[in-house]
Amino acid sequence: xxxxxxxxxxxxxxxxxxxxxxxxxxxxxxxxxxxxxxxxxxxxxxxxxxxxxxxxxxxxxxxxxxxxxxxxxxxxxxxxxxxxxxxxxxxxxxxxxxxxxxxxxxxxxxxxxxxxxxxxxxxxxxxxx
Numbered sequence: 001x002x003x004x005x006x007x008x009x010x011x012x013x014x015x016x017x018x019x020x021x022x023x024x025x026x027x028x029x030x031x032x033x034x035x036x037x038x039x040x041x042x043x044x045x046x047x048x049x050x051x052x053x054x055x056x057x058x059x060x061x062x063x064x065x066x067x068x069x070x071x072x073x074x075x076x077x078x079x080x081x082x083x084x085x086x087x088x089x090x091x092x093x094x095x096x097x098x099x100x101x102x103x104x105x106x107x108x109x110x111x112x113x114x115x116x117x118x119x120x121x122x123x124x125x126x127x128x129x
Contacts, residue, residue, distance in 0.1 A: 021084055028081040035074040063127045075117045083110035 012018040043049065047060075061067050083106060090102045 021087070024080060025084050025088075028077045028084070031077045032074070032081055035070065035077060038070075039074060058124065059127045062121070062124055068121055072118065072121045075121065076114070079110055079114045079117070083107075 012022055043052070062071070087103060087106055090099060090106060094102055
């Protein structure tokens with residue numbers, strides 16, 4: 001008998017991989033809620049959006065290791081949450097070899113996008129002050 005949550009999706013039985021994914025979806029969603037609200041508040045309330053340019057982002061925002069880390073963490077949570085959500089859809093609506101092929105393609109795409117985002121956030125040079 002499955003234990004149903006308020007979201008309507010049953011929590012998997014046991015302590016296997018599917019249960020880990022189930023918890024990962026909930027934790028990454030919570031982390032995204034906090035990170036996205038913090039990002040929005042800082043970008044639109046703490047700093048004036050009218051004065052923000054690409055150079056401001058490079059100098060002030062990404063010129064600080066803390067903000068790069070927060071932005072990278074938000075990137076990580078977005079990739080995890082979105083690709084695990086699509087994985088759930090693939091698992092629910094496909095079977096057999098198509099399920100395996102789509103799941104592997106999804107994992108490969110997620111890893112490539114994560115690496116590209118990480119390179120963009122981490123390889124931008126720090127401004128010289």
